Structure formats: structure tokens, C-alpha cells
Amino acid sequence: MDLGFRLSAAASLFLLPAAALGLRLGQLQVLRHEALKSRADGEFSRVAEEAAPRADILDRAGRVLARSAPSWSCFVDKAMVKDVDAFAAKLAPALNLPASEIARKTRGAVRFAWLKTKMDAAEVEALKHDGKVAGVGVAPIQERLYPNGDLARGVLGLVGTEGRGLAGAELTLDKRLRGAPRRFQIIRDGAGHAIYKSVADDGRVPDPIRLTIDRNIQYLAEEALRDGAGRHAFKSGILAVQDPRNGEILAMAAWPPNPLKNPLVQDAYEPGSTFKVVTALTSVDELLVKADETFDGEQGKWQVVPGVTITDHEGQGLMTLSQILERSSNIGIAKVVERVGAARFYRMSRALGF
Missing domain, CATH: 3.40.710.10 (DD-peptidase/beta-lactamase superfamily)
Structure with missing residues (x-):
């Protein structure tokens, strides 16, 4: 048997495991590529959303009646909490909440529970610095603010914790007021830490909506009802101010005020x-x-x-x-x-x- 044949045979035997490995890699990369990619995406890749601010609501002169501001909510993932009492004790100073309240909410959760809502940036930073505990997360939200307090709340209505309108203009104009959220593609390592984040969709911030209401006239209308209720002790009252030139509503006030109901447009009256x-x-x-x-x-x-x-x-x-x-x-x-x-x-x- 010559030397060349022996070298060829030895090389073949040496490459045999590599051939098997190559076939296996080909099967994984070609035949099962999509299935494995989907499985990996499900385990390590996530799409996260960041709530878009609702559009401002303005009066006829462009003065802000309702606006959105960034806020944060803290939640617990009960499945990641080993010792509820120790968890609550460590987290209480950062959230400025009683440990007993945190423990109660955690034990009562099926999986997730909100521990604190409407947190500002300083509170979030304190939580990151002092409250690094497994099972705690922070979700960005948009808090609805009404700079004029209760003025025109019957007209404006109310927004729920999920960012959707519940009453008034906030409900009637909900689709126009809600923006499209920003979407992020996040890749995590085996320990669950984010190692890559990219913007998948910039979202959309809607344009402000201007009402025919005049803030000053609305204030005078509400004050007239409040004064009348104090003087005459009537149980309820309504007052509307209309521009006779074009029919636009300048004020809609009701007593007692209720952000969930505007009797001028929701109640039925005989003409x-x-x-x-x-x-x-x-x-x-x-x-x-x-x-x-x-x-x-x-x-x-x-x-x-x-x-x-x-x-x-x-x-x-x-x-x-x-x-x-x-x-x-x-x-x-x-x-x-x-x-x-x-x-x-x-x-x-x-x-x-x-």
C-alpha cells in the first residue's frame, strides 16, 4: 500500500466527523432556520412600547385645558420574588411606601401587580439607586394633567389608567387624541439583561384639538352656579353660553361638577x-x-x-x-x-x- 493511499485514507477518516458536523449545521441553518430563529426571537428578543402622549386640548384662544406629561409606574413580577417580606422591606424606602402595603399587593398578585403609580423622574432614579431588587420593574406612562384644576371637567371628562378616555371630550375624541406608541426592538442575554435596543417605530404624536369653549367664560359660568348653589341651596343646575352669531358653545357648566358626566349633553330634557x-x-x-x-x-x-x-x-x-x-x-x-x-x-x- 503506497504512501499516497494511506494519506488519503487517514485524511478521510479525519474529515469524517467534520462531514457529519457540516451536515448537521446545514440542517440547522437551511432546513430549520426559520423555526430556530422564531424560537430564539421568542426567548431573547422582545418588542416594547413606550406610550405616546395624548394630544393637548385647547380652548378657543389656544389656552391649554388638558395635556400629558411623562410619568412612571412601578410593578412587581411575583414569580421572581423568593421572600415577600424581605422584598417588601428592601423596597419600602425607595418607594416611600409601608412594607406591609408592598407585601400585601405582592401576595395578592396573580403574576403582576402595580406597586406605585404616577412616579416622577426623581422617584424613578431613587428606585434604580436604592431599590435594585429582583422582580421589580418600571413602566413609562403618560399622565393626564388639567392645568386649570376642575375647570370644565364636565366637558373635558376623564382618562383611565390605561390612557384611554372614559368620559367627556376625552372619550368622544379618544381616537384623535391618542397617539401611536413608539416601538422598540430589545434583545436580551441569557440573564435577561438588555444588550441591544433599537427604535422599530417612531410612533406619532397627534395635533392639539381646539374646542369652542372659552376658558374665561367657562370660569364665570361655573362661578355663577357655585354662588347660586351657596345662596339658594339648589341640588343641581346647568348653564350654557352660546355665541348667537354662529351657535358655537362658549361655556357648559353644571352643578354639582362631575368629570364623569355632563348633564347638558348626556341627560334628556323635554324641549x-x-x-x-x-x-x-x-x-x-x-x-x-x-x-x-x-x-x-x-x-x-x-x-x-x-x-x-x-x-x-x-x-x-x-x-x-x-x-x-x-x-x-x-x-x-x-x-x-x-x-x-x-x-x-x-x-x-x-x-x-x-
Whole structure:
């Protein structure tokens, strides 16, 4: 057996394990590449979101009624806590909370629980410096602030802990007020420490929304209700101020104030005497009543049918249509509406947007 053959055989035997290794690497890199990549991404790669600030709400002059500011919330991952009492004792000084409260929240958690919300930057730095405990995390949020206190809170409404509107304009305009969160691609090592972070999506901060409300007029309206409640002890009251030139609402106030409810737009009210204008307008539009024509006010009491009597707060005699509206006569407008009829009244109501 010559030397060359022996060298070839030895080389083949030497390379045989490498060939097997190469086949295995080929299988992993080619055939199972996507499955293994997905598994690794699931274990070491995460997509994190940073809450985007909600849009400012402004009054008609551009003055801020509601805005967002960065804040942080501290949470516990119960699965990573070995000794609840020791955990609570070490964390209490950093969070400025009783250890008993931290222990109670931790024991009551299924997996995660909020320990403290609405933390500022100084508190977060103190937590990082003094409260390095396994199982504690900090989540950035956007806190909703109202610089004018309770002013116009019935109009503005309320935002929940998840950053979504719960009432008022915050709820009605929620989709326009909420921005798109920033998204980060985070890669962690085997110990769970972040070793790489990149911005996957810059998100979107929405444009401010301007209301027709005037902050100063709103203040005067609320003060008038507050003063009236103090003087006359009424249980509830509402007040709206409208610009007669274009119908824009300059103020909407209610007593008692409630950020979860605005009775001016949420409660149902009978139109009452305000709808006398619709009846009168229909009669004029349909040429059913002449300007000098009069209707008998029956001296304040008119029995329409047995058992049904319409009354006025003051007895009236003959009245023109203008006088009926001026005196808000129930009897006079009832006689006009008899001439108008249900069909014409309905058509005019719909034409006016009711």
C-alpha cells in the first residue's frame, strides 16, 4: 500500500466527523432556520412600547385645558420574588411606601401587580439607586394633567389608567387624541439583561384639538352656579353660553361638577317652550297664519277635550303670533299647532335637524 493511499485514507477518516458536523449545521441553518430563529426571537428578543402622549386640548384662544406629561409606574413580577417580606422591606424606602402595603399587593398578585403609580423622574432614579431588587420593574406612562384644576371637567371628562378616555371630550375624541406608541426592538442575554435596543417605530404624536369653549367664560359660568348653589341651596343646575352669531358653545357648566358626566349633553330634557318657535316657524313658512291674525288666550285656561285642560301662567285675551311667542302662551301656540298639523310639524322639525 503506497504512501499516497494511506494519506488519503487517514485524511478521510479525519474529515469524517467534520462531514457529519457540516451536515448537521446545514440542517440547522437551511432546513430549520426559520423555526430556530422564531424560537430564539421568542426567548431573547422582545418588542416594547413606550406610550405616546395624548394630544393637548385647547380652548378657543389656544389656552391649554388638558395635556400629558411623562410619568412612571412601578410593578412587581411575583414569580421572581423568593421572600415577600424581605422584598417588601428592601423596597419600602425607595418607594416611600409601608412594607406591609408592598407585601400585601405582592401576595395578592396573580403574576403582576402595580406597586406605585404616577412616579416622577426623581422617584424613578431613587428606585434604580436604592431599590435594585429582583422582580421589580418600571413602566413609562403618560399622565393626564388639567392645568386649570376642575375647570370644565364636565366637558373635558376623564382618562383611565390605561390612557384611554372614559368620559367627556376625552372619550368622544379618544381616537384623535391618542397617539401611536413608539416601538422598540430589545434583545436580551441569557440573564435577561438588555444588550441591544433599537427604535422599530417612531410612533406619532397627534395635533392639539381646539374646542369652542372659552376658558374665561367657562370660569364665570361655573362661578355663577357655585354662588347660586351657596345662596339658594339648589341640588343641581346647568348653564350654557352660546355665541348667537354662529351657535358655537362658549361655556357648559353644571352643578354639582362631575368629570364623569355632563348633564347638558348626556341627560334628556323635554324641549318645552323652546319648541314653540318650531310651531310658529312652520305656520309662517306654510302661510297658515297672517301677521295680524289673533288667537284667543281664553284668559289662561282652555279645556281642549273633557279631562284635558291647557293653562297659561297668566291669563291672556286675543294675541297675534308674535305676542304668543313674546308671552310664551301655551294656549295660543296650541291653537296654532292645530292649524299646522302633525305632518307639517314633523317635516319642519326634521328640516331643522331635530
